[in-house]
Amino acid sequence: MLGRKMLIAAAILGTFAMLGAGLVAMTFEGTKERIATNEKEFLLRTLNEMVPTQAYDNEIYTDTIQVHSKQLLGSEDALTIYRARKRGRPMAVIMTVHAPDGYNGTIKLLVAVDLAGQIGGVRVLAHKETPGLGDGIEVERSPWIDQFYGYSLNAPDTQGWKVKKDGGIIDQFTGATITPRAVVKAIHRALIFYFLNREALFAPADSIREIQPPTQTGAR
């Protein structure tokens, strides 16, 4: 009698487990493509905010290379670099850059740099900074991240590439120093990476897969 009761209960539980898993699986299958399109559109829109559409004519979303540089790009994993060209001539790169020393782990950034080495824009892809405090790095929340527009490796100089609290020229925001400091350092390192690898970054995707920076970078 008891065994029968247990079997029935188990059968009900199993049925609901299958129903629940089925619901999730169906929703996943049904939304997979739309989500991928949405994410691609979002990324393209973000890329276009930094490099205007009329400045390039290639498929910026697929014209990418993967690079490794723990020292300068902040990640052990391969990071994607998008390349903008017009009539086959290099125009700009948009680099995925990680700032490993955020207040709450890694901050993932996109840094656009034109051929001359000037920043076309910086955007935050993902972060886990304190809501209401460190999340001012998001462009939707505060214009802070726009101040980097037009900066390059030598303007401001190395001393200037710091938040004001550390003697540099870049604004921090109230209550948060660690987050802006991490972002500033990551952008500066990305510019050094670009300076060292500029030629190689525009090579055809099939001829070059990875770029290692020189062991002595002179970064610090």
Place this chain on the structure above:
Amino acid sequence: MDKSYGDINREGLWTNNVALVQVLGLCPLLAVTSTTINGLGLGLATTLTLVLSSLIVSLIRNVVKPEVRIPIFVMIIASVVTAIELAMNAYFHELYKILGIFVPLIVTNCAILGRAEAFASKTTPDKAVMDALMMGLGFAAVLVVLGAMREVIGQGTLLAQAHLMFGEIGRMFTITLIEDYRGFLLAILPPGAFIGLGLLIAIKNVIDEKGKKKAIKPAAASKLATADL
């Protein structure tokens, strides 16, 4: 279990408020209420999940054996939340960019399991949905008030970043209460949420006490009057 709609409304919004009386769902509550808008976002997302999960739980209440009801409720809530998150990401991508971070947090909100177990599993779907709606709104109200408190004390503003939720027009909602405010970090960090919630509970208790005294006094006075006669 036979409650009138009036009882359900009163309990959900005040006398049995999820955050102030049951003190459930603290994890998302403390994590998210650093601004009014964040509080509103989590409140809306939680209410939606609560209504859907309570409806399903109430519909299947006669099929589920009591021995296995809790794991079944947990599975229902987890599947519903995941499905909502995926659907939002696919069809309301802009909204997902804003509310998306709150949705996974809802799974950790034991208030939802609490309502499924304590109410929805014992009543008809219409009352279960009503109860879920009222509980959700009560929770959302506390989130908004706590968010506003922390935002004013922490940053000196109210409804900052409202454009994330209401579009461009939202920029006009933002009120800067204190110009050139230096910020009060404690209010924004998690301890500020604990202190703020404690204050809200205290205020609620004071209001309840006053209400009780008022209710007693006229009764006592009328008794005296009859004794005189």
